[in-house]
Amino acid sequence: MQAVEISAPGGPEVLRLVERPVPQPGADEVLVRVAAAGVNRPDVLQRMGAYPPPPGASDLPGLEIAGTVVAAGPGADMLIGRRVCALVAGGGYAQYCVAPMGTCLPVPEVLRMTEAAAMPETLFTVWVNLFERGFAADGDTVLVHGGTSGIGTMAILLGKLFGLQVIVTCGSDDKCTAAKAIGAAHAINYRDKDFVEAVKQITCGKGVDVVLDMVGGDYLPRNLACMADDGRHVSIAFQRGATAEVPIMEIMRRRLTLTGSTLRPRDVQFKTMVADELAKTVWPYVEGNRLKPVIEKVFPLAEAAAAHARMESGEHVGKIVLET
Known part of the structure; x- marks a missing residue:
């Protein structure tokens, strides 16, 4: 698969498109064919060397994704074929990403994948x-x-x-x-x-x-x-x-x-609890077309450096998204 990795701590130019093996889901995890991934400030800090991923997380940046579940580990096969968006601890800047089943939310037809990818982290x-x-x-x-x-x-x-x-x-x-x-x-x-x-x-x-x-x-x-x-x-x-x-x-x-609080280091159990609360209290507004993210611009995955430069400019209004 294609993925964007951080070649060394530094400016946006250190982001490079590389070939990586497709990751494999473990128990209660799904493999998502990523359609889009949100860009967030923690990604910029990670790229600069100031915010390392938590233990066990992918070294690739990217904390939120949207796409289709194409494979699953034990306990998560009921999601295969579903359109989901998910909060992840890393790995979103890629064509495939592993996500915990518990942090996945269904993507309704009223939501484009680029919109869905811009929601979980915020x-x-x-x-x-x-x-x-x-x-x-x-x-x-x-x-x-x-x-x-x-x-x-x-x-x-x-x-x-x-x-x-x-x-x-x-x-x-x-x-x-x-x-x-x-x-x-x-x-x-x-x-x-x-x-x-x-x-x-x-x-x-x-x-x-x-x-x-x-x-x-x-x-x-x-x-x-x-x-x-x-x-x-x-x-x-x-x-x-x-x-x-x-x-x-x-x-x-x-x-x-x-x-x-900080969100990224929290365990999957906590994030699953939050996802359950959101599914009950907020997601009905999403499904009813009453809640959509504000999106500034969508960049191709290969232009992740330009997306980071845009975020660092401080001129954006709303979310910046990468599309695979």
Whole structure:
């Protein structure tokens, strides 16, 4: 099969198309003939040498795929012939990929394979962090940084479905306009406005119930200043630094909660549990044609380097996808 491997840590140019043996599924695993694979920030970090795959995972990048199941290991043969999308721990940038049966979701006819491939990573991430760890509920106001990223756009879309008022930050007026067109209630250009003051104005001084943060660093204390009493802060990345100074007394006085998580290292049992929850609570919206990802551009698998360069430019709105 053809696959894209990381020849050495570095820029997009280190991604190269190679021939690899087709992987074989083990117990409770399926082999998917990949039609499309999503491109995500962790892929970029892995390519740079900053985010190695967990033990036992493929060294190939790619955390989400969509395609047709062509073979299966013991316990998973009932999925042979099915169209699925799946969350995987690696190996998605290839014509064939092994996926755990438990992280597969059916691809309905209303969804193109490129759309299906753009969903698992962001959908699992937003569901776990915004709704489970952040306890976002109908009527809550939430602040999401990176509003036009894959995570940001998925948070907006799920927020619309589940009764949240979503406030996002973006790096340009054009991106703010795009975020509001997707469904954000408010979009703040952080380059020309203090987002803390803007959030206070939008919420009439109350603050937001949940912050979903992928920035970290000096944003963390500013995020706390945006939060309502009993607010929840969920960290999922730290693009501006992995450490921050926080006002402990403020956390105590206002009963704030700081939490966070990473998805890729979690075991298959946890990811299967999340997939089961999504199948019950979110997938009916997908099957009813009410939830589709925002896709910026689809690249051929052989142009993975160009896809990474596009992501690193920061100019994209929504997901970037590779098509095999």
